[in-house]
Each structure stands twice: as C-alpha cells, then as structure tokens.
Amino acid sequence: MRTGVRSEHGGHNPLRRRSDVVEAWTALAVTLLLFVGAPLAGAAAGLWAHDQARTIAATQRADRHRVHAKVIGNLPAALPSVEENRPRSFPVTVRWTEPGKGARTATVAVPADTGRGDVVDVWLDAKGRSVSPPPGEVAVWQHTLTVGIWSASGVVGLTLLARTMTRRVALRHRLAEWERDWALTEPQWTRRRA
Numbered sequence: 001m002r003t004g005v006r007s008e009h010g011g012h013n014p015l016r017r018r019s020d021v022v023e024a025w026t027a028l029a030v031t032l033l034l035f036v037g038a039p040l041a042g043a044a045a046g047l048w049a050h051d052q053a054r055t056i057a058a059t060q061r062a063d064r065h066r067v068h069a070k071v072i073g074n075l076p077a078a079l080p081s082v083e084e085n086r087p088r089s090f091p092v093t094v095r096w097t098e099p100g101k102g103a104r105t106a107t108v109a110v111p112a113d114t115g116r117g118d119v120v121d122v123w124l125d126a127k128g129r130s131v132s133p134p135p136g137e138v139a140v141w142q143h144t145l146t147v148g149i150w151s152a153s154g155v156v157g158l159t160l161l162a163r164t165m166t167r168r169v170a171l172r173h174r175l176a177e178w179e180r181d182w183a184l185t186e187p188q189w190t191r192r193r194a
Contacts, residue, residue, distance in 0.1 A: 019173040026166045030159055038155040046148025053140040060134035069094035069122045071114055072105070088112045094122060106130045 073093030089109040097103050108130045110120050123133045135143075 017174055017177050019170040019177065022173075023167065023170045026163065026170070030163045033159040034156060038152045038159070041155045042148040042152025045151035046144045049147035050140065050144040053135065053143045057135045057140055063126050064123050064131055064134055066133070067096045067098065067122050067124060068119050069096035069106075069108070071110060071116055071118045071120060073107075074116055075110075075112065075114065094120060096122065104128070 095105045
C-alpha cells in the first residue's frame with residue numbers, strides 16, 4: 001500500500017503527459033487565485049477606493065456649506081407621472097440671507113412635494129453656486145464596496161478566462177502527444193509496418 005501511494009504522487013508514470021502536469025499546476029494556480037487572489041484584490045481595491053472617497057468627501061465638506069433657504073418660486077402646475085419609486089426633484093427659485101452679503105436667490109432642485117414657503121437645505125460652494133451635498137459615510141462605503149466587488153469579479157473573470165484558454169491549449173497538446181505516440185505504437189500493436 002505504501003508503494004502504491006508513492007508511485008501515485010511521485011516517480012515516473014508513463015501515462016502522464018507534460019500537458020497533464022501543466023493542467024494540474026494550472027488548476028492549483030486557479031484555486032489560489034480564486035480563493036486568495038480575488039478576495040485580496042477586492043480588499044486592496046476597496047481600501048484604496050475608501051481612502052480616495054473619504055479624501056474627496058472631506059475636501060467637498062471643507063469647500064461647501066449649507067444654508068436654509070425659503071422656496072419663493074412655484075413648482076410646475078402639472079408634474080409628470082412618476083413611473084419609478086425614486087423621489088423626483090424640480091428646479092425652483094429659493095431665497096436665503098447670508099451674513100454680510102444680504103439676501104440671495106438661486107434656482108435649485110427641490111423634492112416634488114415641496115411647496116411655496118417651505119424651507120429647504122441648499123448646499124453652496126466657495127463661489128456661492130448651488131451644488132450637490134458632499135457625500136456622506138454611506139456613499140463612501142457604497143463606493144468602497146462597489147469598487148471592491150468589481151475588482152474581485154474582474155480577477156475571477158480573468159482567472160477563469162485564462163483557465164479556459166490553458167485547458168484548450170493543454171487539450172490540443174495532449175491530442176498531439178497521443179497522435180505521435182499512437183504513430184509509434186500502432187505498428188507494433190497491429191503488427192503493421194509504417
């Protein structure tokens with residue numbers, strides 16, 4: 001029994017081809033890439049994306065400020081029907097007062113259920129232009145997870161594509177080896193001359 005195990009894992013096996021060895025090593029590499037490489041690539045890309053998103057969010061928070069503005073304009077009389085479940089917003093004129101600058105007005109997007117006289121939050125940049133609010137922690141984590149998952153998926157896809165190509169090449173080489181060996185063996189086996 002001991003010699004059977006030894007001959008299975010080591011030594012020379014006349015039926016084992018070079019393509020079989022390449023395919024076995026490829027299977028090991030694919031397993032490592034799928035179960036170790038892809039998660040590590042996803043985690044590394046996610047950490048990088050998290051740092052970048054936090055930096056951008058911090059920069060935007062430093063550059064933008066929020067004011068409470070009163071809606072002075074009217075929303076369109078006939079709002080289009082909402083086919084999706086997401087909230088709709090529409091441009092409307094708002095007014096707010098900034099210390100030292102007096103009353104200011106701008107056209108900003110407000111939710112469809114906002115009425116004239118309601119107070120809404122408006123985000124402004126350093127030049128006083130209406131901008132979107134800076135991303136919060138939820139948006140940063142969504143970005144992080146998206147980049148991490150796509151990176152891991154890319155590694156998985158490339159690994160499986162490489163595995164498929166390697167198997168095709170190995171099969172082609174295996175068939176060529178069998179053909180060559182049969183050309184040598186067939187005359188002896190059938191007692192025919194080549």
